[in-house]
Amino acid sequence: MEYLIHLAILIGIYVILSESLNLVVGYAGLLSVTHAAFYGIGAYATAICMTSLGVNFFLSLLIGIAVSVLVSVLMGFVLSRFRDDYYALASLGFNVIAFSVFLNWNALTGGAFGIPGIERPNFLGVVFSSPLAFLLLVAICVALVHLFSKFIVDSSFGRALKGIREDEEALRVFGYETHFYKLIIFAIGAGLAALAGSLYASYITYIDPTGFTINESIFILVIIILGGLANLKGSIAGAIVLVLLPELLRFIGMPNEIAAQMRQLIYGAMLVLLMLYRPKGFLGEYRI
Amino acid sequence: MLLPQLIANSLIAGAIYTLLAVSFSMAFRVTKFFNFAHGAIAAVGGYAVFFFLQAFATNAIIGIGVGILFAGVLGFLIEKCIYLPLRKRKSSNTVLLVASLGVFTIIEALLAILFSSQFQTLPSVFGLDATVEIFGAVLSGIQIVAIVASVLVTTGLVLFLRFTKFGKEIRAVSDSEEVSKIVGINTNALIGKVFLVSALIAGFAGMCAGFDTGIEPTMGLQLLLKGIIASIIGGLGSIYGGALGGFLLGFVENFGVWQFSGEWKDAIAFAVLILFLLLRPQGITKQ
Amino acid sequence: MKLILRTKNLVKHFDGVCAIDNLSINIERGTVTSIVGPNGSGKTTLVNILCGLLRPDRGEIELSDVRFHEFRSEEMITFKVTRTFQEVRLFNQMSVLDNILVVLTERSARQSFFEKHGEFHLERAKKILGKVDLWEKRNELAGSLSYGQRKLLEIGRMLAIDAKLVLLDEPFAGLFPEMVKIIVNIVKDLKAHEVTVILIEHDMSLVRELSDHVIVMDSGKLLAEGKPDEVLKRRDVIEAYLGE
Numbered sequence: 001m002e003y004l005i006h007l008a009i010l011i012g013i014y015v016i017l018s019e020s021l022n023l024v025v026g027y028a029g030l031l032s033v034t035h036a037a038f039y040g041i042g043a044y045a046t047a048i049c050m051t052s053l054g055v056n057f058f059l060s061l062l063i064g065i066a067v068s069v070l071v072s073v074l075m076g077f078v079l080s081r082f083r084d085d086y087y088a089l090a091s092l093g094f095n096v097i098a099f100s101v102f103l104n105w106n107a108l109t110g111g112a113f114g115i116p117g118i119e120r121p122n123f124l125g126v127v128f129s130s131p132l133a134f135l136l137l138v139a140i141c142v143a144l145v146h147l148f149s150k151f152i153v154d155s156s157f158g159r160a161l162k163g164i165r166e167d168e169e170a171l172r173v174f175g176y177e178t179h180f181y182k183l184i185i186f187a188i189g190a191g192l193a194a195l196a197g198s199l200y201a202s203y204i205t206y207i208d209p210t211g212f213t214i215n216e217s218i219f220i221l222v223i224i225i226l227g228g229l230a231n232l233k234g235s236i237a238g239a240i241v242l243v244l245l246p247e248l249l250r251f252i253g254m255p256n257e258i259a260a261q262m263r264q265l266i267y268g269a270m271l272v273l274l275m276l277y278r279p280k281g282f283l284g285e286y287r288i
Numbered sequence: 289m290l291l292p293q294l295i296a297n298s299l300i301a302g303a304i305y306t307l308l309a310v311s312f313s314m315a316f317r318v319t320k321f322f323n324f325a326h327g328a329i330a331a332v333g334g335y336a337v338f339f340f341l342q343a344f345a346t347n348a349i350i351g352i353g354v355g356i357l358f359a360g361v362l363g364f365l366i367e368k369c370i371y372l373p374l375r376k377r378k379s380s381n382t383v384l385l386v387a388s389l390g391v392f393t394i395i396e397a398l399l400a401i402l403f404s405s406q407f408q409t410l411p412s413v414f415g416l417d418a419t420v421e422i423f424g425a426v427l428s429g430i431q432i433v434a435i436v437a438s439v440l441v442t443t444g445l446v447l448f449l450r451f452t453k454f455g456k457e458i459r460a461v462s463d464s465e466e467v468s469k470i471v472g473i474n475t476n477a478l479i480g481k482v483f484l485v486s487a488l489i490a491g492f493a494g495m496c497a498g499f500d501t502g503i504e505p506t507m508g509l510q511l512l513l514k515g516i517i518a519s520i521i522g523g524l525g526s527i528y529g530g531a532l533g534g535f536l537l538g539f540v541e542n543f544g545v546w547q548f549s550g551e552w553k554d555a556i557a558f559a560v561l562i563l564f565l566l567l568r569p570q571g572i573t574k575q
Numbered sequence: 576m577k578l579i580l581r582t583k584n585l586v587k588h589f590d591g592v593c594a595i596d597n598l599s600i601n602i603e604r605g606t607v608t609s610i611v612g613p614n615g616s617g618k619t620t621l622v623n624i625l626c627g628l629l630r631p632d633r634g635e636i637e638l639s640d641v642r643f644h645e646f647r648s649e650e651m652i653t654f655k656v657t658r659t660f661q662e663v664r665l666f667n668q669m670s671v672l673d674n675i676l677v678v679l680t681e682r683s684a685r686q687s688f689f690e691k692h693g694e695f696h697l698e699r700a701k702k703i704l705g706k707v708d709l710w711e712k713r714n715e716l717a718g719s720l721s722y723g724q725r726k727l728l729e730i731g732r733m734l735a736i737d738a739k740l741v742l743l744d745e746p747f748a749g750l751f752p753e754m755v756k757i758i759v760n761i762v763k764d765l766k767a768h769e770v771t772v773i774l775i776e777h778d779m780s781l782v783r784e785l786s787d788h789v790i791v792m793d794s795g796k797l798l799a800e801g802k803p804d805e806v807l808k809r810r811d812v813i814e815a816y817l818g819e
Binding site: 031033078081082084085086088089090092093094096097100101103104214215218221222225257258261262264265267268269270271272275276279288 | 321322370373374379380381382383384385386387389390391392393394395396397398400401405509513516551552554555558559561562565566569
């Protein structure tokens with residue numbers, strides 16, 4: 001039972017990550033390979049606030065989101081100059097830089113050792129320390145994120161995002177200040193990823209840089225491509241499948257070290273096969 | 289650190305980046321997409337040499353040769369089995385890029401599964417780890433090999449592209465694949481050969497990096513990023529631009545490391561890339 | 576006579592080739608002006624400059640009595656200017672309805688964020704899609720339509736913007752007669768509602784039928800202008816065309 005709750009919590013965190021990335025990649029068509037950087041910024045900001053400054057989890061979470069949004073706006077100014085392949089490359093570069101910061105700014109991030117001893121959330125004396133209580137918190141966050149994402153994609157703003165994806169220049173001719181749109185959705189994606197990071201840090205109670213590499217960004221990308229770009233339900237389905245799949249490997253008795261590599265092997269292979277045979281993913285409404 | 293050694297270190301790093309950049313650029317010329325698996329091929333070169341040196345313990349030349357050839361053939365097969373079918377489906381460059389991200393992920397995981405994710409060193413052969421002192425800088429045999437090879441490969445490729453029929457066909461395809469088809473060039477066969485040569489050079493670079501500093505599964509990403517950055521700095525698709533970019537990056541990185549510290553190498557490299565993309569996206573060599 | 580648009584000494588080079596060469600034209604409000612000329616005479620370049628997609632090297636543009644040296648394409652809409660594209664540019668992986676709604680709803684990011692399209696937008700979209708005969712196809716993807724339907728949808732999108740000046744870049748090219756007829760009627764209807772139309776067109780019978788004024792361009796220069804019947808008879812005009 002504990003194990004199932006653990007999986008449900010992980011799925012919840014990845015649903016937040018993938019829905020938020022889908023807003024950026026699937027709706028706005030910005031091929032961002034840097035989502036793990038914001039995931040990490042949220043996790044680190046929360047961890048640092050909680051362990052070094054003794055700030056309450058919920059305030060730390062808001063700080064994490066704020067820091068992530070701020071960084072994303074600065075990145076966004078640079079990224080808005082690029083498109084397609086160059087966008088992917090430059091965003092990947094930001095992930096490399098963010099990872100370097102996590103790994104090397106020892107005084108702040110604890111370097112390769114990371115930050116241990118992060119507490120579970122505490123809300124007016126109610127501590128979400130039991131897995132079930134934490135699952136409840138994650139479920140609330142997932143629901144809020146989903147409703148918020150749905151609100152965006154159903155709005156006129158969401159339609160304009162799709163227009164940017166299809167033909168940004170034409171949309172400008174029709175009077176849209178498209179760079180604002182791109183900046184806003186990128187920042188929203190970053191903020192939501194930071195939320196996932198905060199939850200993760202508090203749940204696992206220990207973070208280190210290895211959770212926020214380019215491979216992690218690629219993994220989230222695989223989730224949304226498998227589930228389908230520009231479809232929020234697809235992201236939920238993708239997260240469920242891709243979080244559970246590697247657990248099967250552990251089930252058949254594969255040692256942990258190999259299982260981690262097998263997981264990577266599988267999602268790499270999925271990416272290739274999807275591009276070859278189903279570039280739209282399973283529920284996708286947008287084909288890159 | 290003394291200036292001569294700093295210059296030597298820059299040249300060594302620059303040589304390996306150059307090998308990756310020119311091979312990356314050459315493939316980019318004919319396919320126009322960012323092949324993110326390129327660095328992984330280089331890593332395969334390092335590991336294959338590592339493996340075949342043990343398999344052919346009696347003859348190191350064969351071990352090294354087979355190892356590099358293995359990387360070349362792998363690059364060729366990836367083109368034939370994945371990129372070619374995608375191009376035939378008229379997939380966008382972004383789709384090819386995403387597929388190559390997948391290939392990169394697969395190779396990295398496979399190397400870790402087969403050889404463990406531990407850092408390993410290649411055995412010493414032909415005294416490649418012996419050092420000499422030149423103008424006060426200490427260089428090992430493999431480092432000199434890398435520097436010489438980078439110069440030879442760059443000039444060789446430039447001459448090759450300019451003066452052979454194959455080279456002229458490559459230039460035709462890079463101008464327009466459609467027109468090349470019409471004038472009777474078998475573009476797919478040509479792109480296959482380009483990938484073979486490109487992967488051979490990458491494999492060689494991976495071997496140099498392996499002998500010089502050692503091998504680990506994640507080295508592919510480092511090599512790829514440095515190769516792409518160098519080729520963009522130099523001007524994508526330009527061979528001698530790639531060499532220029534490679535050495536420039538080597539110098540910036542090593543002098544940067546001297547100023548800050550070693551851990552920030554990758555961040556410095558990317559900062560340089562982003563600066564270039566913003567201020568001079570076409571690279572140094574192009575108008 | 577009241578001018579809606581004038582250009583003065585407009586110049587635009589591409590890699591040393593002069594696409595627009597010292598061009599000064601005047602467009603009267605509420606008229607249909609056709610721009611004709613051989614391929615490569617600079618017609619599309621002119622339209623691209625007028626809608627802010629290209630910056631002129633030199634020269635002035637005056638729109639509704641406001642003088643510009645250049646303007647950003649995002650601002651076109653504030654002067655009620657819109658266009659269609661020679662090579663149809665729709666939002667392909669969006670529904671036909673969304674292609675219309677995207678120009679009907681709020682454009683500023685702050686307002687569009689809190690706006691959902693309502694009955695009012697749907698009513699207007701229905702009226703416009705009815706005019707181009709695409710209401711039945713509203714839920715299909717724009718990219719899946721036939722060439723002619725795609726052209727019509729672009730015309731529909733232009734109508735939805737409710738502009739005062741529209742630039743139509745070869746709207747009839749490659750269409751079947753019945754579709755040509757729909758668009759001809761739309762152009763006449765625009766004129767009846769005092770919308771100014773600039774039309775780039777190769778079919779001279781359509782130019783004669785629709786335009787009040789014809790501007791002939793050759794190698795980026797103004798070769799001739801005037802009433803359609805007079806201009807199209809001139810020998811230098813005919814030679815410019817046949818000389819191609």
